[in-house]
Amino acid sequence: xxxxxxxxxxxxxQEGEDVSMNCTSSSIFNTWLWxxxxxxxxxVLLIALYKAGELTSNGRLTAQFGITRKDSFLNISASIxxxxxxxxxxxxxxxxxxxxxxxxxxxxxxx
Amino acid sequence: xxxxxxxxxxxxxxxxQQVTLSCSPISGHRSVSWYxxxxxxxxxxxxxxxxxxxxxxxxxxxxxxxxxxxNSRSEMNVSTLxxxxxxxxxxxxxxxxxxxxTNTEAFFGQGTRLTVV
Numbered sequence: 001x002x003x004x005x006x007x008x009x010x011x012x013x014q015e016g017e018d019v020s021m022n023c024t025s026s027s028i029f030n031t032w033l034w035x036x037x038x039x040x041x042x043x044v045l046l047i048a049l050y051k052a053g054e055l056t057s058n059g060r061l062t063a064q065f066g067i068t069r070k071d072s073f074l075n076i077s078a079s080i081x082x083x084x085x086x087x088x089x090x091x092x093x094x095x096x097x098x099x100x101x102x103x104x105x106x107x108x109x110x111x
Numbered sequence: 112x113x114x115x116x117x118x119x120x121x122x123x124x125x126x127x128q129q130v131t132l133s134c135s136p137i138s139g140h141r142s143v144s145w146y147x148x149x150x151x152x153x154x155x156x157x158x159x160x161x162x163x164x165x166x167x168x169x170x171x172x173x174x175x176x177x178x179x180x181x182n183s184r185s186e187m188n189v190s191t192l193x194x195x196x197x198x199x200x201x202x203x204x205x206x207x208x209x210x211x212x213t214n215t216e217a218f219f220g221q222g223t224r225l226t227v228v
Binding site: 033035040041042043044045048088090098099100101102103104 | 117144154156218219221224
C-alpha cells in the first residue's frame, strides 16, 4: 500500500543527545501526525500539525509541517532512555482521505 | 476518560478458521479505523467506519470485513484465516471521519495480536 517515507530507518544515540527525523511524501498532506509506539502496544499520538510551516512543541518534542506540505520533521531534545521506540508520521491523504503511515524510525537510546 | 479498548489482546487461531476482533472507541468518538501491522508491511489501513457506515477501505481481500454499531463500537472479522494474517491489529478512534480536517487526530488502542498457526 501507499506509504510515507521516513528517515532514518533506525538510529542509536547516547542519552542526552538531540534527535532529528523526517517524513516525506510524493503527495500533499493537510494534516501531519506524529506517533510513538512501544513494543506490543498501540501508537500514541505525540503531536498534530494542521498548517504548512506550523511548528509545534510537546515537552522535549518539536515537530514542523513542511512548507511544501509534502514533508514533516520531528526533533527530540536531550533524549532519555524512555524515548526508545518506533516513531511514525501519519496523515490523511488529501485525495483519498485514507490515513497513511510512514515506514517508521526506530530509536534506541544508550545510557 | 477511558481510551480505546480492544479485545482480546492476544489470539491464536488455526488456518481456515475465522476470527472477530472488537474495538470500543473513546466516548464521544464516532469514527473507528482498523489497521494491520506486520514487520514487513508496516501499518496498513484496513477500513474506516463513521456513523455505522464504511467510509474508506484499504487494499485487503474480501475475507476482511467490519461493521460499526450504533454505539460506535466496531468489530472486524477475518474469515478463512491464512498464516500471513498473523499480525497486530490496531483500532483507532477519532471524533469525525478522516475527511473532516478538524477532527483528524486518531487515538489507538493497544491492539490485538493475532497468531495463525
